[in-house]
Amino acid sequence: AVLEMELLPLWLCLGFHFLAVEWRNRSSTAMAASQGGCKVVGGVADCRGQNLALVPSGLPSHSWTLILDANPLKTLWNHSLQAYPRLENLSLHNCHLDRIGRYAFQEQGYLHSLGLADNSLSENYKETAAALHTLPGLQKLDLSGNFLTEDMAALMLQNLSSLEAVSLARNTLMRLDESIFEGLQHLRDLDLQRNYIFEIEGGAFDGLIELRHLNLAYNNLPCIVDFRLTQLRFLNVSYNTLEWFLAAREEAAFELEMLDLSHNQLLFFPLLPQCSKLHTLLLRDNNMGFYRDLYNTSSPQEMVAQFLLVDGNVTNITTVNLWEEFASSDLSALRFLDMSQNQFQYLPDGFLKKIPLLSHLNLNQNCLMKLHIQEHEPPGALTELDLSHNQLEELRLAPGLTGCLKNLRLFNLSSNQLLGIPTGLFANASNITTIDISHNRISLCPQIAPLDWVGPSNCVDFRNMASLRSLSLEGCGLRALQDCPFQGTSLTHLDLSSNWGVLNGSITPLWDIAPTLQVLSLRNVGLSSGVAELDFSEFGNLRDLDLSGNSLTSFPRFRDSLVLQTLDLRRNLLTALPQRAMSEQLLRRLQTIYLSQNPYDCCQVEGWEALEHLKTVADLAMVTCNLSAKVIRVVELPGGIPQDCKWERVDTGLLYLVLILPSCLTLLVACTVMFLTFKKPLLQVIKSRCHWSSIY
Ligand SMILES: *[C@@H]1O[C@H](CO)[C@@H](O)[C@H](O)[C@H]1NC(C)=O
Ligand SMILES: *[C@@H]1O[C@H](CO)[C@@H](O)[C@H](O)[C@H]1NC(C)=O
Ligand SMILES: *[C@@H]1O[C@H](CO)[C@@H](O)[C@H](O)[C@H]1NC(C)=O
Ligand SMILES: *[C@@H]1O[C@H](CO)[C@@H](O)[C@H](O)[C@H]1NC(C)=O
Ligand SMILES: *[C@@H]1O[C@H](CO)[C@@H](O)[C@H](O)[C@H]1NC(C)=O
Ligand SMILES: *[C@@H]1O[C@H](CO)[C@@H](O)[C@H](O)[C@H]1NC(C)=O
Ligand SMILES: *[C@@H]1O[C@H](CO)[C@@H](O)[C@H](O)[C@H]1NC(C)=O
Ligand SMILES: *[C@@H]1O[C@H](CO)[C@@H](O)[C@H](O)[C@H]1NC(C)=O
Ligand SMILES: *[C@@H]1O[C@H](CO)[C@@H](O)[C@H](O)[C@H]1NC(C)=O
Ligand SMILES: *[C@@H]1O[C@H](CO)[C@@H](O)[C@H](O)[C@H]1NC(C)=O
Ligand SMILES: *[C@@H]1O[C@H](CO)[C@@H](O)[C@H](O)[C@H]1NC(C)=O
Ligand SMILES: *[C@@H]1O[C@H](CO)[C@@H](O)[C@H](O)[C@H]1NC(C)=O
Numbered sequence: 001a002v003l004e005m006e007l008l009p010l011w012l013c014l015g016f017h018f019l020a021v022e023w024r025n026r027s028s029t030a031m032a033a034s035q036g037g038c039k040v041v042g043g044v045a046d047c048r049g050q051n052l053a054l055v056p057s058g059l060p061s062h063s064w065t066l067i068l069d070a071n072p073l074k075t076l077w078n079h080s081l082q083a084y085p086r087l088e089n090l091s092l093h094n095c096h097l098d099r100i101g102r103y104a105f106q107e108q109g110y111l112h113s114l115g116l117a118d119n120s121l122s123e124n125y126k127e128t129a130a131a132l133h134t135l136p137g138l139q140k141l142d143l144s145g146n147f148l149t150e151d152m153a154a155l156m157l158q159n160l161s162s163l164e165a166v167s168l169a170r171n172t173l174m175r176l177d178e179s180i181f182e183g184l185q186h187l188r189d190l191d192l193q194r195n196y197i198f199e200i201e202g203g204a205f206d207g208l209i210e211l212r213h214l215n216l217a218y219n220n221l222p223c224i225v226d227f228r229l230t231q232l233r234f235l236n237v238s239y240n241t242l243e244w245f246l247a248a249r250e251e252a253a254f255e256l257e258m259l260d261l262s263h264n265q266l267l268f269f270p271l272l273p274q275c276s277k278l279h280t281l282l283l284r285d286n287n288m289g290f291y292r293d294l295y296n297t298s299s300p301q302e303m304v305a306q307f308l309l310v311d312g313n314v315t316n317i318t319t320v321n322l323w324e325e326f327a328s329s330d331l332s333a334l335r336f337l338d339m340s341q342n343q344f345q346y347l348p349d350g351f352l353k354k355i356p357l358l359s360h361l362n363l364n365q366n367c368l369m370k371l372h373i374q375e376h377e378p379p380g381a382l383t384e385l386d387l388s389h390n391q392l393e394e395l396r397l398a399p400g401l402t403g404c405l406k407n408l409r410l411f412n413l414s415s416n417q418l419l420g421i422p423t424g425l426f427a428n429a430s431n432i433t434t435i436d437i438s439h440n441r442i443s444l445c446p447q448i449a450p451l452d453w454v455g456p457s458n459c460v461d462f463r464n465m466a467s468l469r470s471l472s473l474e475g476c477g478l479r480a481l482q483d484c485p486f487q488g489t490s491l492t493h494l495d496l497s498s499n500w501g502v503l504n505g506s507i508t509p510l511w512d513i514a515p516t517l518q519v520l521s522l523r524n525v526g527l528s529s530g531v532a533e534l535d536f537s538e539f540g541n542l543r544d545l546d547l548s549g550n551s552l553t554s555f556p557r558f559r560d561s562l563v564l565q566t567l568d569l570r571r572n573l574l575t576a577l578p579q580r581a582m583s584e585q586l587l588r589r590l591q592t593i594y595l596s597q598n599p600y601d602c603c604q605v606e607g608w609e610a611l612e613h614l615k616t617v618a619d620l621a622m623v624t625c626n627l628s629a630k631v632i633r634v635v636e637l638p639g640g641i642p643q644d645c646k647w648e649r650v651d652t653g654l655l656y657l658v659l660i661l662p663s664c665l666t667l668l669v670a671c672t673v674m675f676l677t678f679k680k681p682l683l684q685v686i687k688s689r690c691h692w693s694s695i696y
Contacts, residue, residue, distance in 0.1 A: 043086075047071065055080045064110075065089040072096050076131075078103040091115040093142075098123040102130040113140040117167070121156075122147040129156045137162055144169040144191070154180040165189035169215075173197055176204040186210050193217040193236070205229055216240065217260070226318070227273075228252075236260040238282070245270035249318065249328075254278075261286070262338070271320060272329035280336040284362075289343040290351075331355045340364035340386070353377035362386045364412070370394040373404060384410045388436070392416035397425055405429040414472070415439040420457035432467050438474035438495065444485045464488035471495070474521070478502045481509035490516045497523035497546070507534060514538040523568075524549040536562070547572070548594070560585050568594040570619070576604040577611060587611070592618045600625035605634055 038047040038056060043064040047056060052071040059066070063084050069091055078101035081087060085107050097119035105111060114135070121128050121143065129152075132138070138160055143153070148171040157166065161183050173195040181187065187208050197219040205211060213234040221240040228248040229235070233255050237245075242264035247254070254276035261270060262284035269288055272278065306319050331354045344366040352358070352373070359381050368390040373379070375398035385408060395418065397404070405411075408429050413421075418440040426432065437460065445459035462468060462485065470493035471486075478499040486494070491513045496502055502525050503509065510517070518541050527534065527550040534556035536542060544566040547556065552572040558564060567590060577600065578587065587593075593616050602625040611617060612635075623634045 057083050059084065062086050067091045068095060069093040075099040076104045077101050079106060080104060082107050087111050089113040094118040097121060100128040100131045102127050104131050105134050108135065110137065111135055112137050114138060115142040116146065117142045118145040120147060122152055125152040125155065132156055133159060139164045142167045147172055149173065150175060150180055157181065157184060159183060161185060163187055167191040170194045175199045177201045178203040180204065182207055184208060189213040191215045195219055197221060230254045232256055234258045238262045240264055242266055246320065247271055247273040251275065269326050274328055274330055276330050277333050278331065279333050281334055282338045283342065284338050285341040287343055289345060290348050292348060326351060326354060334358055336360045338362040342366050344368060347371065349374060350377065352379050357381050360384045363390065365389040368392055370396065372396045373401060374398050375401060380404060381407055383407050386412040387416065388412045388414040390416050392418055395421060395425065397422050406431065408432050410434040412436045413440065418442055420459045422457045423461065426465060430467055432465065434470040435468065436472040438472040438476065440476055442476050443479060444481065446482055462486060462489060466490065469493065474498050480504035484512045485509060487512045489513060492516055493519040495521040496525060497521045500524065500526045503527060511538065515540055517542055519544040521546040526550065527552060529553045558586055562586060565591045570594045571597045574598040575601045577608060587614055587616065590616045592616060594619050596622035602627040602632060602637065608634055
């Protein structure tokens with residue numbers, strides 16, 4: 001009886017299991033399997049990564065969102081979602097799906113968002129397509145990463161006219177023809193990035209009258225000519241092999257607002273619609289230039305390109321005057337223009353005039369040699385101008401144009417060949433906060449230049465630029481600063497690095513800005529501790545100080561109340577650790593200090609452990625010190641250093657003698673003991689032999 005009692009639960013268990021399998025096959029709602037660790041909150045059931053092989057059936061039947069991502073379902077059986085007739089949102093990313101039953105979504109009348117990314121739906125695509133066709137209300141469909149060809153995609157999307165957003169990213173589409181998106185008249189958002197598309201036939205997008213966003217990034221498109229998607233707002237064709245972008249030459253108004261053509265092989269500025277709302281144009285990393293000035297165009301008609309547009313058996317010829325470049329494009333709404341990493345050698349006359357609202361202009365990494373701002377093209381709305389990494393030798397301003405940069409906030413002139421900046425350029429730049437003029441050959445003007453001076457200039461003056469906060473003068477070959485070059489500014493960030501001798505041994509030229517400075521970089525400027533100790537006591541707001549690569553032999557002085565957080569003292573000539581020079585309080589407040597690559601004396605690193613405890617030394621493992629001729633890592637020093645150091649001060653020969661002495665002594669003692677041990681019997685013998693005589 002006892003045995004039977006024990007077997008009963010087992011039987012029950014088996015029977016239960018058997019039933020479960022039966023039910024599962026019939027896709028019954030009664031499957032009693034546990035909910036796997038699904039998290040159910042409101043109508044949202046999240047069963048991500050629960051190793052489920054089947055759709056769980058014990059979830060609330062009113063669930064409207066079901067997330068089954070990362071479960072090894074393999075197959076989505078017919079009617080397996082029957083228990084959840086109110087599903088609106090179903091996510092099946094990465095479920096190893098290669099088959100979806102024709103009736104899998106039969107009961108899902110409310111489903112409007114279906115995520116099927118990263119499965120293998122190319123395998124039984126016809127059955128999957130049939131399943132999708134049972135979803136008349138579907139609005140959002142993600143089919144990315146499913147190895148689909150254009151034919152499979154066409155079949156799956158057929159008649160899904162309610163779709164608003166489709167992703168076919170990361171598939172194997174190659175050619176888009178008229179049939180693929182047929183009938184998707186509500187589609188607004190189409191993602192086709194990371195396919196192998198090399199050709200788009202004329203009418204492929206014609207039926208997509210609601211299309212707003214189109215992403216074609218990372219494909220193999222060689223050109224876009226006759227672009228006529230007037231309804232489109234956002235077009236991304238970055239990372240293709242485009243050599244041409246040519247909008248249809250028609251008067252129609254385009255809705256285009258954002259065009260990304262970066263990372264292609266464009267040779268000419270794109271021929272944009274004649275009427276559009278374009279506000280962002282991204283042309284980074286192409287081979288573009290302006291050419292009119294480089295060739296002498298005595299006969300302009302020679303400078304045209306003719307495009308043959310072949311569509312079926314119809315051939316149209318479009319003639320484009322390449323030298324007109326931007327002339328026919330509508331740039332009047334453009335605010336953000338990125339032309340970095342191209343071959344631009346100049347900006348043609350009238351170019352900036354066509355872009356009255358331009359606020360960000362990036363010309364980084366081009367071949368500009370001079371920039372003349374003409375009278376009729378004041379870029380008055382400009383807030384950021386990046387001209388870094390060009391070959392600029394000259395910046396010129398038309399006379400009387402002093403107010404043209406009045407909204408400018410950031411001006412990057414890094415890595416050019418400028419000797420100076422025309423005075424008037426900054427005179428009315430009353431909003432400017434950041435100037436990066438590093439890596440030029442400029443010098444600072446010894447005195448304030450007259451304001452109306454706009455000719456070529458061979459110096460720069462920053463005095464009285466009240467709005468200026470951040471200034472980089474790194475690597476400019478500056479000579480020793482005279483009196484107060486930053487007077488009248490409230491600089492918070494200043495970089496004077498790699499200007500050897502710029503401070504001539506003293507930081508007094510910085511006293512004007514000492515109260516405001518927060519970040520100061522004085523790397524490689526040839527500072528030595530010299531006569532006067534470096535004293536940063538007046539720099540009450542300094543947070544970050546870089547003094548690396550100088551010749552400091554002693555620690556700079558700081559006030560206790562300083563808010564310093566980061567201090568870099570690498571590559572100097574320090575021999576002692578900061579323990580004595582800096583107060584405990586200051587050291588504790590510091591968050592990071594760099595101390596390596598200094599010739600510390602091992603005998604002066606006492607108190608090292610205390611520093612170690614503070615955990616502020618960022619390069620702790622690399623700090624070394626010298627003991628006689630040896631370099632020792634400070635972390636490896638034994639505790640009782642000072643004793644060794646007393647010897648170290650003595651002559652080395654003597655030191656070795658002294659080091660050897662204890663061993664010698666030990667040896668001697670050992671010898672004596674051994675000698676005595678062996679000697680004892682001998683003595684006894686002698687004694688015993690002489691015993692008789694001692695009696696006498
Ligand atoms: C489900 O049952 C049918 C017979 O009713 C059988 O042919 C099929 O193999 C079963 N499927 C599974 C997964 O057990
Ligand atoms: C559906 O669920 C996914 C995954 O949680 C979510 O990202 C998406 O926004 C939801 N879609 C809708 C339409 O609710
Ligand atoms: C779904 O049902 C149809 C028709 O009964 C059948 O042909 C198909 O194999 C089933 N699919 C799955 C995945 O069970
Ligand atoms: C799509 O709709 C057309 C016309 O309504 C119909 O003839 C065709 O069979 C449908 N295709 C599918 C796959 O449902
Ligand atoms: C265009 O698509 C690429 C690839 O997805 C992306 O990196 C880039 O940010 C997109 N451009 C814009 C403006 O969104
Ligand atoms: C173009 O030709 C004109 C006259 O033929 C000449 O004055 C001018 O210097 C030439 N320009 C260039 C860039 O060669
Ligand atoms: C172009 O092709 C269409 C059918 O594809 C034919 O009807 C038409 O006559 C052709 N036109 C010419 C000019 O060959
Ligand atoms: C060719 O030109 C004609 C007339 O200008 C126009 O109707 C037709 O759409 C054009 N075809 C192509 C492929 O651009
Ligand atoms: C430029 O600054 C000068 C003097 O600071 C001032 O007289 C002039 O009105 C300003 N011009 C503009 C356009 O703001
Ligand atoms: C400067 O910036 C302020 C605030 O950011 C803005 O209101 C003003 O229009 C800008 N331009 C000038 C010339 O002050
Ligand atoms: C200026 O441009 C250089 C090079 O492109 C860059 O490294 C630097 O961070 C820029 N400066 C500022 C202040 O943005
Ligand atoms: C540098 O300082 C020394 C002494 O402090 C002074 O004699 C010399 O004129 C200074 N050099 C320059 C270029 O200011």
